[in-house]
Amino acid sequence: MKKWIAVLLAVMTALAALPAFAESDSGAPAAEAEEKKDVQYVLFLGTNDKDTNKPVFTQDEAMEKARDILIRRFGGYTIQEAHGGWIDNGKVFQEYTLIIYLSDTTPELVHDAAAEMVETFHQSSVLIHANETTTEFYTP
Structure with missing residues (x-):
């Protein structure tokens, strides 16, 4: 009987240790997934002048100006x-908007870029979402 109790205790101890080896939803061990935490910044850049509500640039020009700012400041963008x-x-306004996704950066760098966009596009502000996420570059 003592032998069975010892076996039962050993099994229970082993089962209790299993959560330490559990995998996260991504398939990576839980400890590794936590190490890859990141913040994804999503910027909403309007292109109408803040005073006139008319486009500051053509859509192609606006895209090119945004690309120039982003590649210079971050080395990449989406x-x-x-x-x-x-x-x-009572008047309806329409606006061409650029939605910009940035990762692997800091709030300060994002704010610096947003300040340049506010000036370049004559905006009153740029909307910024900061979303906590887990980032992984998957290679099979």
Whole structure:
């Protein structure tokens, strides 16, 4: 009987240790997944002048100016094009908007780039989302 109790205790001890070796949803060991935590910054850059609500640049020019700022400041970027709209004093306005995704950077560098965009595109602000994420460059 004592032998069975010893075996049972050994099995229970082994089972209790299993969570330390559990894998995260990504398939990586849980400890490794935590080491890859990152913040993805998503910037929404409008292209209408803050005072006139008219485009500052053509869509092609706006894209090129944004690319220049981003490649110079970050060495890379992802941009999506979007169209937004709002009502101001009963009048509907439409705006070509660039959605910019940045990772592996700091809030200070993002704010510096946003300040340049505010000036270049004559904006009152740039909307910034900071989303905690886990980043992985997968290679089979």
